[in-house]
Amino acid sequence: MSGPTTHIVDDDPAVRDALQWLLKSRSVQSQNWGSAEDFLTFAGSGLCGCLLLDVRMPGMSGIELFDRLRALNCRLPVIFLTGHGDVPMAVQALKDGAFDFIEKPYDDNALVDKVLAALEHDVKRCAREDSILSVQRKLEQLTQREQEVMHQILAGKLNKVIADELGIAMRTVEVHRSHIFEKMQVRSAVELSQILGLLGNKPGAED
Amino acid sequence: MNLGPPTSSPERTSRWRWLWILPRLAFVLFVGGVGLLLWMSDQADREEKRATLTSDILWLEQNLRFHLARNEELLGRIDLAHTASAKAFESFARTLFGSESGLRQLIWLDAEGQVQRAHPATMDPGVAGEIMDTPPSRQSFRLARSLGKPVYSSAYPFFTNDWQFEVHVPVSREGRVVGVAVGIYRIREILGDSVPWWLAERYRISILGDTGKVLGTRSKIESAVTEEGYQVAFDPPGWGLTIHAVPYHAPRPLASILLSASLVILAMIVLWSLWLLRRHVQRRQVVEEQLRQEHAFRKAMEDSLDTGMRARSLDGEIIYVNPAFCRMVGWSAAELIGRRLPMPYWADDYLDETRAMHDRVLAGEGPEEGFELKFKHRNGNLIDVLIHEAPLIDARGRQFGWMGSMVDITERKQAEERARQQQDRLQSTARLVAMGEMASSIAHELNQPLAAISSYCTGAANLLRNQTPATEVLPALDKAVEQARRAGQVIRRIYSLARPGESHFEKVHLAERVNAALALMDSEIRQTGIRIALDLSPQAVVDGDPVLLEQALFNLLRNAIESMRDTAPEQRQLAIALTCAEGYASLTIADHGCGIETGVAGQLFDPLFTTKSEGLGMGLAICRSVVENHRGRLSFEASPEGGTLFHVLLPLAPK
Numbered sequence: 001m002s003g004p005t006t007h008i009v010d011d012d013p014a015v016r017d018a019l020q021w022l023l024k025s026r027s028v029q030s031q032n033w034g035s036a037e038d039f040l041t042f043a044g045s046g047l048c049g050c051l052l053l054d055v056r057m058p059g060m061s062g063i064e065l066f067d068r069l070r071a072l073n074c075r076l077p078v079i080f081l082t083g084h085g086d087v088p089m090a091v092q093a094l095k096d097g098a099f100d101f102i103e104k105p106y107d108d109n110a111l112v113d114k115v116l117a118a119l120e121h122d123v124k125r126c127a128r129e130d131s132i133l134s135v136q137r138k139l140e141q142l143t144q145r146e147q148e149v150m151h152q153i154l155a156g157k158l159n160k161v162i163a164d165e166l167g168i169a170m171r172t173v174e175v176h177r178s179h180i181f182e183k184m185q186v187r188s189a190v191e192l193s194q195i196l197g198l199l200g201n202k203p204g205a206e207d
Numbered sequence: 208m209n210l211g212p213p214t215s216s217p218e219r220t221s222r223w224r225w226l227w228i229l230p231r232l233a234f235v236l237f238v239g240g241v242g243l244l245l246w247m248s249d250q251a252d253r254e255e256k257r258a259t260l261t262s263d264i265l266w267l268e269q270n271l272r273f274h275l276a277r278n279e280e281l282l283g284r285i286d287l288a289h290t291a292s293a294k295a296f297e298s299f300a301r302t303l304f305g306s307e308s309g310l311r312q313l314i315w316l317d318a319e320g321q322v323q324r325a326h327p328a329t330m331d332p333g334v335a336g337e338i339m340d341t342p343p344s345r346q347s348f349r350l351a352r353s354l355g356k357p358v359y360s361s362a363y364p365f366f367t368n369d370w371q372f373e374v375h376v377p378v379s380r381e382g383r384v385v386g387v388a389v390g391i392y393r394i395r396e397i398l399g400d401s402v403p404w405w406l407a408e409r410y411r412i413s414i415l416g417d418t419g420k421v422l423g424t425r426s427k428i429e430s431a432v433t434e435e436g437y438q439v440a441f442d443p444p445g446w447g448l449t450i451h452a453v454p455y456h457a458p459r460p461l462a463s464i465l466l467s468a469s470l471v472i473l474a475m476i477v478l479w480s481l482w483l484l485r486r487h488v489q490r491r492q493v494v495e496e497q498l499r500q501e502h503a504f505r506k507a508m509e510d511s512l513d514t515g516m517r518a519r520s521l522d523g524e525i526i527y528v529n530p531a532f533c534r535m536v537g538w539s540a541a542e543l544i545g546r547r548l549p550m551p552y553w554a555d556d557y558l559d560e561t562r563a564m565h566d567r568v569l570a571g572e573g574p575e576e577g578f579e580l581k582f583k584h585r586n587g588n589l590i591d592v593l594i595h596e597a598p599l600i601d602a603r604g605r606q607f608g609w610m611g612s613m614v615d616i617t618e619r620k621q622a623e624e625r626a627r628q629q630q631d632r633l634q635s636t637a638r639l640v641a642m643g644e645m646a647s648s649i650a651h652e653l654n655q656p657l658a659a660i661s662s663y664c665t666g667a668a669n670l671l672r673n674q675t676p677a678t679e680v681l682p683a684l685d686k687a688v689e690q691a692r693r694a695g696q697v698i699r700r701i702y703s704l705a706r707p708g709e710s711h712f713e714k715v716h717l718a719e720r721v722n723a724a725l726a727l728m729d730s731e732i733r734q735t736g737i738r739i740a741l742d743l744s745p746q747a748v749v750d751g752d753p754v755l756l757e758q759a760l761f762n763l764l765r766n767a768i769e770s771m772r773d774t775a776p777e778q779r780q781l782a783i784a785l786t787c788a789e790g791y792a793s794l795t796i797a798d799h800g801c802g803i804e805t806g807v808a809g810q811l812f813d814p815l816f817t818t819k820s821e822g823l824g825m826g827l828a829i830c831r832s833v834v835e836n837h838r839g840r841l842s843f844e845a846s847p848e849g850g851t852l853f854h855v856l857l858p859l860a861p862k
Contacts, residue, residue: 108665
């Protein structure tokens with residue numbers, strides 16, 4: 001939705017502000033959140049950018065927030081800020097799919113470098129997520145009958161066979177086929193199969 | 208005290224039974240022998256009496272016969288000169304009567320049988336006529352005249368209670384019988400004349416007729432005749448007379464009676480004493496059996512005990528040990544009994560202590576509540592034992608030793624030690640966790656502003672590198688300064704926690720605080736047996752926080768007490784001196800503990816430095832902090848007597 005933003009979640013306003021200042025000095029756009037709960041009200045699956053997350057916070061902890069985001073299917077890359085005693089916890093988070101962690105006290109520019117790496121990583125992810133989103137949107141435009149015909153096409157069947165199986169005229173199949181290609185913005189069955197491949201095993205139909 | 212195993216009882220009783228037959232047999236033999244002896248002597252006595260009686264009677268018969276024969280001869284000598292006159296006849300008769308012949312009357316008959324002369328001549332004619340009718344017997348006269356030999360008549364009664372008989376002796380002259388001399392014997396007279404007194408003493412002598420009728424008796428007492436007598440024919444009269452002698456029932460000789468009686472009494476005494484002895488032995492056997500059972504019972508009890516038992520004589524020699532004790536120390540009873548000092552199971556490292564306790568017990572001053580010692584098993588392992596000693600009293604109430612019971616408390620002690628170490632570790636871990644928690648929270652508090660400062664500065668530097676105008680950089684620097692101040696406040700807060708202000712200072716009597724701190728450690732002091740020498744000046748009054756000062760004193764005193772943990776009990780002494788001089792109160796705490804190694808002296812007051820396994824390393828740091836907060840000084844030095852001296856110098860409160 002919005003551009004790549006670094007979300008900073010830390011209970012200490014000074015630390016938040018300083019980090020924002022630091023990132024701004026390297027032209028990284030950032031947004032501050034005072035607690036995990038605040039961020040959770042905002043977070044969704046379509047976010048792009050990265051998340052700088054303090055492990056130790058009053059209320060919901062950083063780790064807990066991380067788990068909640070995974071559950072919400074928010075794939076935002078997460079960089080944990082850990083104190084001395086929290087390293088094992090951060091390592092575990094890393095195994096669970098966090099992007100990185102950095103131990104306090106940290107080298108500030110190294111932190112920024114990690115943020116930049118995370119942002120770059122997220123650009124690709126966001127692009128793929130965007131195309132998946134558009135394919136899904138295109139699929140949603142297909143009628144029920146068009147979807148049925150599309151499945152037959154993807155199965156590699158000839159128009160005649162499709163007409164026979166669905167009990168419709170061959171002419172009708174050809175009309176549907178041209179509609180499908182138009183709506184999915186593809187020129188061939190091969191291209192159609194490619195863009196649907198982005199969805200993985202999750203096509204629009206229930207097959 | 209070493210009581211051997213009792214011999215098996217069946218064997219004993221059978222032997223005893225056999226033994227019992229002997230005295231009985233001997234007794235029966237003895238009584239039988241005595242009885243036989245008595246009977247035999249009695250028999251011999253009787254035989255002898257009988258022989259005497261026979262010979263006496265035979266002698267008597269001979270004597271009588273001799274008299275009769277002599278009288279016959281004398282009668283035969285009568286001649287005419289004697290019969291011529293009554294006077295001559297009388298004198299003849301008198302000579303005849305005089306020699307105890309038994310003759311009582313002499314009659315001279317002529318050849319025709321007519322009485323010519325008679326003496327005594329007392330017979331009046333009337334009576335004589337009567338006499339003449341019977342005596343002298345015609346038949347005997349005729350027989351004598353015809354035979355020419357003396358003839359005796361049969362006995363006939365004379366008056367009522369006497370009997371008499373006659374002897375007819377023919378007298379011949381020139382072959383012709385001229386007359387017959389008749390002598391009349393009276394039986395009573397014969398007996399009286401011819402039985403000597405000594406015979407009459409012994410026997411009742413009677414002369415019986417042919418029908419057994421008693422014709423005459425010579426006797427003293429009538430009734431004393433019991434036994435049958437001896438009878439011999441009194442032949443010369445020829446008419447069936449017999450002499451019958453019955454011995455008087457002579458009392459048996461006193462000696463023999465005494466002998467028999469004493470034998471019987473002796474036998475009875477022997478029997479009685481045997482019976483007494485038997486009863487005594489039986490009672491002994493019962494008691495012995497009870498004793499054996501009691502012994503077996505006690506032995507089983509001792510053997511089953513898990514508690515070691517050891518008895519010592521008054522001079523310390525081992526006189527008894529039970530199996531549990533042997534198991535405990537690994538030496539057998541045979542090796543231990545008779546042992547003297549030092550015992551093989553004494554632990555080498557505790558010899559002096561063990562010896563001292565041994566002497567105390569033998570002197571009767573052992574602790575009544577028992578005491579703990581370390582013994583050495585034969586395999587070298589040390590064992591902890593809890594010992595109770597009690598005097599051993601013999602049957603007469605005299606003490607002859609000491610009985611000690613010991614319980615192996617090694618495992619208990621080890622468990623206690625383990626539990627204590629575990630507890631210490633737990634406490635120390637908990638304290639460390641708490642400390643870590645606190646340190647971590649302090650670190651976090653400080654980390655935040657530091658991290659912010661770092662970020663601001665880095666950001667500012669980044670901007671300045673990009674030639675950003677200073678005005679844009681400035682706010683970041685301002686904020687960094689602000690964060691630096693914040694960090695300073697955190698640190699100040701920590702300080703203020705550690706050092707309370709002087710606001711609640713008051714007058715503090717140091718002597719009171721020392722006593723209060725000691726009171727807090729009262730139980731520990733009593734447990735470790737530390738002796739405390741106090742010399743406290745009441746003038747030492749300072750301005751300060753009483754609670755903090757007491758805490759500092761408490762820490763110092765506890766260190767001193769704990770340093771003496773490994774010191775020998777008798778040397779555990781703590782000297783506390785409080786003096787006032789030159790405006791300062793000076794407190795000196797002198798222990799006899801392990802002292803301070805020179806290597807660690809420099810670090811002694813550093814926080815988190817400790818020599819104790821469970822220590823935090825805050826005690827002395829707090830002490831110094833408190834003392835310095837009171838404008839005082841804390842120092843230490845090695846004591847010349849061993850251990851450490853701690854000096855606390857505090858300014859006295861202005862008066």
